[in-house]
Amino acid sequence: KQEVTQIPAALSVPEGENLVLNCSFTDSAIYNLQWFRQDPGKGLTSLLLIQSSQREQTSGRLNASLDKSSGRSTLYIAASQPGDSATYLCAPRNAGNMLTFGGGTRLMVKP
Amino acid sequence: DAGVIQSPRHEVTEMGQEVTLRCKPISGHNSLFWYRQTMMRGLELLIYFNNNVPIDDSGMPEDRFSAKMPNASFSTLKIQPSEPRDSAVYFCAQGGNSYNEQFFGPGTRLTVL
Numbered sequence: 001k002q003e004v005t006q007i008p009a010a011l012s013v014p015e016g017e018n019l020v021l022n023c024s025f026t027d028s029a030i031y032n033l034q035w036f037r038q039d040p041g042k043g044l045t046s047l048l049l050i051q052s053s054q055r056e057q058t059s060g061r062l063n064a065s066l067d068k069s070s071g072r073s074t075l076y077i078a079a080s081q082p083g084d085s086a087t088y089l090c091a092p093r094n095a096g097n098m099l100t101f102g103g104g105t106r107l108m109v110k111p
Numbered sequence: 112d113a114g115v116i117q118s119p120r121h122e123v124t125e126m127g128q129e130v131t132l133r134c135k136p137i138s139g140h141n142s143l144f145w146y147r148q149t150m151m152r153g154l155e156l157l158i159y160f161n162n163n164v165p166i167d168d169s170g171m172p173e174d175r176f177s178a179k180m181p182n183a184s185f186s187t188l189k190i191q192p193s194e195p196r197d198s199a200v201y202f203c204a205q206g207g208n209s210y211n212e213q214f215f216g217p218g219t220r221l222t223v224l
Contacts, residue, residue: 031210036215043215043217044204044215045215049211049212051210089154096166096167097142097159097161097206098159100156101155102153104153
């Protein structure tokens with residue numbers, strides 16, 4: 001059974017810092033991995049999808065990397081802004097088209 | 112494109128009542144997922160459908176929970192009878208095959224008193 005761990009659980013930084021959020025998973029037989037953002041009381045917004053054959057995927061100030069063999073992914077946020085404050089969730093997808101979610105990293109970016 | 116639509120957005124009910132949550136997925140995607148989110152257990156997959164057929168319902172907690180997808184544009188999750196421990200946010204999500212993104216609806220916040 002896939003288990004997903006996200007570190008740190010919470011992070012508070014001043015505006016402008018570059019951040020790294022970590023995700024580790026136990027079963028490396030994945031199709032892909034998706035990073036989501038969740039604002040308080042809201043649904044999940046898909047940020048990046050990185051396929052198992054890819055090493056990196058970029059969207060604006062966000063960059064996700066994937067090391068499938070070691071069961072790790074990182075989400076890099078450049079030049080953080082207060083609007084980036086949210087919970088970030090990673091979810092690898094295994095056979096059967098099913099996502100397994102980590103507990104998330106709660107990010108607060110202070111002005 | 113309005114995205115995945117869920118209704119109601121909030122539901123407050125009393126223990127023992129029947130609750131029906133609704134999802135209207137985006138057209139053109141053939142997989143639909145129901146998730147539950149709680150503080151204690153995070154996000155859990157309850158059931159997923161492919162081409163309107165239930166594929167995996169191993170996450171459905173008890174017989175009190177049932178889900179249907181009568182056609183490609185509508186799905187329901189029913190809890191009967193509801194219990195206070197069912198209080199959670201229930202999300203409907205949609206995707207294509209295993210290589211596609213999943214897109215989430217805004218969720219239904221359920222409170223069972």
